[in-house]
Amino acid sequence: MRLPVRRIALTFSALMLLVAAPPVVAHEDHGGTWDPSPTSQTKNLKIVGSAPKTSDVPSYRNSDLAFWGRTVFAGNYEGFRTIDASDPENPRVLSDFACAGSQNDVSVWKGLLFVSIDSPLTAPECGSPRSLDAEGHTTPGFEGIRIFDVHDPEQPAYVGAVATDCGSHTHTVVPDKADPSRVLLYVSSYPSGELAESAYGNSCSRVGEGHSKISVVEVPLGDPASASVVNEPRLELNDYKGNAGFRGCHDISVFSAIDRAAAACMQEGQIWDISDVENPTTIARIHNPAFDFWHSATFTWDGSTVLFGDEAGGGTSPRCRATDPDTVGAIWLYDLASLDNRDATTPETPLSHYKISRVQGENARCTMHNFNVLPVEGRYVGVSAAYSGGTTVFDFTDRENPVEIAHNDPHGANTWSSYWYNGHVFTNDTGRGMDVMLLADPVRAGANKLPHLNPQTQESLIG
Structure with missing residues (x-):
């Protein structure tokens, strides 16, 4: 099928600071008017700039x-x-x-x-x-x-x-x-x-x-x-x-340098060969009974590891309550080489999984959402949105034991996207707007600068 377009006429400083610190204040249930002072944060991840939303339309997100x-x-x-x-x-x-x-x-x-x-x-x-x-x-x-x-x-x-x-x-x-x-x-x-x-x-x-x-x-x-x-x-x-x-796929991430794509396809994950870019072909199907909804994916920049995210409850339900296990709504890590020729009938053993440990309110929707990995050699560090949980930064250099090293969870957070780009963490929150955060960690100085970034598109190997 070839459907044509419908036309119309067109008349830093790299200052080293402490790595992690205890939360500033305890967490509260989310709701009400956003307060610029954080409800829960570590001292090493702070908001340094914002572009608040510019619309009061009720449907604005x-x-x-x-x-x-x-x-x-x-x-x-x-x-x-x-x-x-x-x-x-x-x-x-x-x-x-x-x-x-x-x-x-x-x-x-x-x-x-x-x-x-x-x-x-x-x-x-x-x-x-x-x-x-x-x-x-x-x-x-x-x-x-x-x-x-x-x-x-x-x-x-x-x-x-x-x-x-x-x-x-x-x-x-x-x-x-x-x-x-x-x-x-x-x-x-x-x-x-x-x-x-x-x-x-x-x-x-x-x-x-x-x-x-x-x-x-x-x-x-x-x-x-x-x-x-x-x-x-x-x-x-x-x-x-x-x-x-x-049936269908929700998010697809591609890594051009290794001719691979990771597709989160609702009921399963898939790895594709994209050497023929017009004709991607499935080379692995991944089954994990802990997943509720395969939502998103990304790779480490050395091409060794693929991360898949579970948007349990479709992003509309609370999944970070005290009663929710840490396997629900998590990011799951897999060794990429081990996935070749999987057929989705036998679960592939993941390396580990990661989810924020901060309990959210009974009515606060929360899963891990859109995320990426810092482009740095010698260390694996990820940044992820978590809806009501705000933004989390986690170190998975030990791929079997990921650990949170920073978070920033503003009052009333409903953070859709959190990404690392050229020395800062950029977030887009459905209700507040765009925030720019500074991570005080040595990894910041070692991260590569990129000329551009579509977070679901990785182009060059690093590491």
């Missing part, structure tokens, strides 16, 4: 982050913001672009911003309402990828859109090492509903094999308006919790 140079691209359900982080202590909003859509997860590549839409709209252009019938039921409409020109981050411009089956819950930038004139996107989604084919050529169904595929979108960098779906690789997947046809 911040989502994912991407980085190019000193510019941060911050998605939210009402659009996205571009933020100048040249001075991390004083991040400056360059633009607050209105273009509503769920979830508006973002990635950026050479002046182009890609945004995921996972709810049918009447049209792909910004300002298009939800596609609903007279009774308020969802009807077929546009879902997929929107493309923006952000060469001037102060003046983003809509370029066009590509419709994809079951929309785009998230997507991943995949550089083409053989053809730098284009970039690919792996679009992941799953059938939360049954929708017939829309006027834009996309549909969504659980019938038969269900949505056992991803969409591969090609974006010619010289003509992004001609972007299209060039392949829909079929995947062997298990039904999620026995629901017939309810």
Whole structure:
């Protein structure tokens, strides 16, 4: 299937400080108006700059982050913001672009911003309402990828859109090492509903094999308006919790230097060979009965270890209560070499798992969420969002014994994304906005600087 784009006219200092310290104050249940003073933090992870949310729309929720140079691209359900982080202590909003859509997860590549839409709209252009019938039921409409020109981050411009089956819950930038004139996107989604084919050529169904595929979108960098779906690789997947046809992938992380991808596919994890970037193939299927929902993944920068995250309860339920075991909603570590040719029928023994030990309130939703690993040699350190648990930093240099070395959990936290980028931790909280945090640990001085970062895309080996 090749679906064309729909067009419209466009008229540091590395100061060494103490490593870890006890929490400043005890933890409280989350709720109410956000208080800038932390409810729970270690002295070695502090907020040094913020770009608070700029909307009071009730549906406003911040989502994912991407980085190019000193510019941060911050998605939210009402659009996205571009933020100048040249001075991390004083991040400056360059633009607050209105273009509503769920979830508006973002990635950026050479002046182009890609945004995921996972709810049918009447049209792909910004300002298009939800596609609903007279009774308020969802009807077929546009879902997929929107493309923006952000060469001037102060003046983003809509370029066009590509419709994809079951929309785009998230997507991943995949550089083409053989053809730098284009970039690919792996679009992941799953059938939360049954929708017939829309006027834009996309549909969504659980019938038969269900949505056992991803969409591969090609974006010619010289003509992004001609972007299209060039392949829909079929995947062997298990039904999620026995629901017939309810299949698909949530997040996909790629590591170009080793031609591998790690896919979190609801009921299982998979490792793909991406040496043929248009045709990823499954080389391992991973089963772990402790998982509730395979949500996200990343690699260590030396390519030895893959981390999979469990969004137990779908991110809407409390999973960090005193009664919840530390195996629920955790990040699980696997030795990558040991996963070759797994068939998902026999559980693969993980190296270990990690989850915050700080108990959250009975009604505070909490699991490990979006995360990445610091690009440093000789040590493994991860950064993760934990929804109501804020942001955690954990050392897993001993891969069988990961341990938290820092955290910052502001009052009322609902942190969607927390990532390391060029000396700081950047977070996007659904209610507060973007925070910039300083980690006082020797690892900061040894971490490599990157020219850009899409957290689900790793390009070069380090270590």
